[in-house]
Amino acid sequence: MTIVEFFFDIRSPFSMVQHELLIRQQKHWKSMTELRMTPVLIRNLFVASGNPSPALNPTKLAYLARDLEMVTAYHKIEYTLPKDFRKIATELPMENTQLFLTAIKNHLDEATFNRLVGVIFRGYFQEPPKHVWDVDVLKQLAIQDGIAPDVVEKAINAMKSDENRAQLQQNTDNCAQLGAFGLPVTLVHSDNNKNSWVFGSDRMHIVGQLLGEKEPPILRP
Numbered sequence: 001m002t003i004v005e006f007f008f009d010i011r012s013p014f015s016m017v018q019h020e021l022l023i024r025q026q027k028h029w030k031s032m033t034e035l036r037m038t039p040v041l042i043r044n045l046f047v048a049s050g051n052p053s054p055a056l057n058p059t060k061l062a063y064l065a066r067d068l069e070m071v072t073a074y075h076k077i078e079y080t081l082p083k084d085f086r087k088i089a090t091e092l093p094m095e096n097t098q099l100f101l102t103a104i105k106n107h108l109d110e111a112t113f114n115r116l117v118g119v120i121f122r123g124y125f126q127e128p129p130k131h132v133w134d135v136d137v138l139k140q141l142a143i144q145d146g147i148a149p150d151v152v153e154k155a156i157n158a159m160k161s162d163e164n165r166a167q168l169q170q171n172t173d174n175c176a177q178l179g180a181f182g183l184p185v186t187l188v189h190s191d192n193n194k195n196s197w198v199f200g201s202d203r204m205h206i207v208g209q210l211l212g213e214k215e216p217p218i219l220r221p
């Protein structure tokens with residue numbers, strides 16, 4: 001009976017990869033009884049840890065783009081880096097997406113919320129990339145995914161409230177307190193959470209070890 005908590009931001013392409021891998025893995029690792037997905041703000045994590053976004057460093061950004069091509073091809077994940085990714089990642093106020101997800105999470109069961117997170121990741125990282133920070137686009141994606149229009153409206157009405165903003169910041173602070181400096185972060189809950197998390201989408205074997213799983217991860221469909 002172990003909770004695996006996935007801290008993510010939709011603007012993080014490696015979070016998109018880890019989301020897909022965790023969803024695949026959940027079918028195989030019975031010890032992962034709860035897969036909790038927690039929206040955070042990656043920019044605030046970068047600020048809190050004093051770690052500048054790799055998208056601000058042209059050499060790192062070029063590697064990141066090439067690495068993502070190789071990684072998604074290996075895992076057979078459909079993916080395109082949006083052409084204006086650097087600008088969006090570093091300049092656009094994309095917090096609407098994370099605020100919307102924080103608000104709608106209160107109304108959905110775990111499986112439905114986790115599926116919606118995937119829909120929004122794919123909306124941004126598959127052709128043609130959608131403006132997933134636009135409330136109308138979020139509304140359309142959620143309703144197309146089968147979420148009741150009144151639930152979507154409730155989330156839209158609540159997303160900019162002080163309470164919802166505070167929840168998103170609390171999620172981010174919880175992630176920062178682990179020692180995180182970027183995303184994705186995958187935490188295997190334990191008595192000593194401090195040491196039971198990994199950074200990145202390339203540590204699924206360590207997640208398995210932290211879970212006490214004997215089966216290695218299935219990294220390809």
Ligand SMILES: N[C@@H](CCC(=O)N[C@@H](CS)C(=O)NCC(=O)O)C(=O)O
Nearest residue numbers: 012013014054182183184200201202
């Ligand atoms: N090796 C990791 C890289 C993850 C990564 O680069 N994440 C970005 C956001 S998409 C980040 O937060 N980077 C911070 C850093 O590398 O310092 C993976 O394969 O997932």
